[in-house]
Amino acid sequence: MKNQNKIYIIxxxxxxxxxxxIVFLVWPSIRSIKEGAQNILAQKGEEEFINAQNRELxxxxxxxxxxxxDLEKADKMFVNSRDPVDFxxxxxxxxFESGVKADISLAQNTGExxxxxxxFMSFNIASTGDFVKILLFCKKxxxxxxxxxxxxxxxxxxGNVSAIFSINxxxx
Numbered sequence: 001m002k003n004q005n006k007i008y009i010i011x012x013x014x015x016x017x018x019x020x021x022i023v024f025l026v027w028p029s030i031r032s033i034k035e036g037a038q039n040i041l042a043q044k045g046e047e048e049f050i051n052a053q054n055r056e057l058x059x060x061x062x063x064x065x066x067x068x069x070d071l072e073k074a075d076k077m078f079v080n081s082r083d084p085v086d087f088x089x090x091x092x093x094x095x096f097e098s099g100v101k102a103d104i105s106l107a108q109n110t111g112e113x114x115x116x117x118x119x120f121m122s123f124n125i126a127s128t129g130d131f132v133k134i135l136l137f138c139k140k141x142x143x144x145x146x147x148x149x150x151x152x153x154x155x156x157x158x159g160n161v162s163a164i165f166s167i168n169x170x171x172x
Contacts, residue, residue, distance in 0.1 A: 075172075084171075099129055
């Protein structure tokens with residue numbers, strides 16, 4: 001019996017030592033290896049993302065000349081907020097071509113627009129002329145070379161039709 005108890009005690013001590021070794025040596029090593037592998041995979045993913053961005057940037061640089069005309073067209077769609085003379089000339093020419101008399105004024109920005117640091121300018125256009133010509137003027141504004149949004153149209157018929165447009169135009 002004594003030998004059998006010694007065997008049980010030695011087996012219990014060996015099992016306890018094995019458990020202690022697993023808990024304090026093997027398990028932390030496995031956990032650090034797992035974390036290291038995850039870090040390596042994350043770095044590899046970042047490297048692949050950076051390489052993809054680099055390829056796209058080089059592709060854009062190589063094709064920049066072919067994109068140039070489109071970029072210029074897109075740039076011309078926005079009004080220079082410091083110098084909107086070209087846009088005002090566009091409005092005057094469009095009104096003249098449509099056969100409409102137009103008085104153009106820069107609208108006051110509301111407090112809400114100022115707080116948002118809006119990327120648009122507001123104009124009021126008082127126009128008089130034939131109803132069909134005013135509609136033509138409206139259509140030319142919408143389909144013109146600038147990004148124009150007609151906010152409000154107020155039309156009155158006093159012998160000659162008069163309309164007041166409130167428009168927003170996107171700025172640079």
